Amino acid sequence: MTILVTGATGQLGRLVIDSLLERGAEPSSIVAGVRDLTKASDIAARGVRTAVVDYDRADTIAAALEGVDSVLLISGSEVGRRTAQHQAVIDAAKAAGVGKLVYTSAPKAPTSDLVLAPEHKATEELIAASGIPAVILRNNWYTENYAGNIAQARETGVVAASVGDGRVASASRKDFADAAAVVLLEDGHLGQAYELGGDVAWTYDELAAAIAEVIGSPVEYRALTAEEHAAALESAGLDAGTVGFVTALDAGIRDGALADTDGTLARLIGRPTTPLVEGLRPLA
Incomplete structure (x- = not known):
């Protein structure tokens, strides 16, 4: 093959x-x-x-x-x-x-x-x-997507987003890569659509705490409204298209688009998925 x-x-x-x-x-x-x-x-x-x-x-x-x-x-x-x-x-x-x-x-x-x-x-x-x-x-989301949040938190002590109390069932790229390898090498998966996410769906308060652990200094999650978030992004020099895209992503998270996890990824790869802190640690 x-x-x-x-x-x-x-x-x-x-x-x-x-x-x-x-x-x-x-x-x-x-x-x-x-x-x-x-x-x-x-x-x-x-x-x-x-x-x-x-x-x-x-x-x-x-x-x-x-x-x-x-x-x-x-x-x-x-x-x-x-x-x-x-x-x-x-x-x-x-x-x-x-x-x-x-x-x-x-x-x-x-x-x-x-x-x-x-x-x-x-x-x-x-x-x-x-x-x-x-x-x-x-x-689902790759934990590595949050490298920018680590940099922001190291500089400001804040993770700012307009996701509200939305949860994210992220996992490391390695976890998702292992799943791809499994279905490529094994028989029995044809016709399946697998919903893959980390074992734990975390909030941004938990993200802030995990980042604080890996950088060794306090970090808080600052919950913004969509309007406040857009204004902050605009003031940072982002163009209107990027601002709209980022705030739309956060709206999706706020509405639960990334919150579901049923253990399918862990079952496919034969081990627990990488915990949030451990996924963030190499990025710090």
Whole structure:
């Protein structure tokens, strides 16, 4: 079995390759799809084949898929362009006769009001329409997303957000990468859409306490209204589009979009997910 990992030089992609190798996959059975081969020299040095995969260049995708049985489609990072980019990978995978397509989606993508959900919903629909046997991994927030909050807290002693009492069931990228490796290597997952989150859904008061522990100084959560948050972001020099995006994300958290956890991630990876403090510690 040969596995193509797209976005392989990204933070999640590298960890997926690590996890595949840790679980006994032969390096020669993995294809690391990257935009820039010069950034993948360390991956190639481990015996993993590297290939150019540019979501905006369909010819590169088709070439990388030669001899590939399974594909991990790691969602693109260019918000607003991702559906078309993902379509290119799905089309190429169908043409190549891929037997398993694994996609990293968002929590409850088909029904969520989260600002990031529509592109994931559209991609899931494209995958279903393609007929390719698939596994959907609806990943909750990565704990590593809070590196900026640690920097803010170190400088100001404050974590400011407009999430209210909303909870986040985050886990480390390593946890999500291990789940991807499991479903790529194991049989029995086709047709599943897994809602993946950390074992604990925490509040921002708990986030502030965890950050305080890892930086060794007091930190408080300052709950802002959406209007106060927008004003603070504007005063920091963010453009209107970014302000709207950030406050919309916080509104989604406030409304519970990231709060659910049922232990599926821990069951898939065969261990508890990384606790919040431990996930934050390497970022401090």
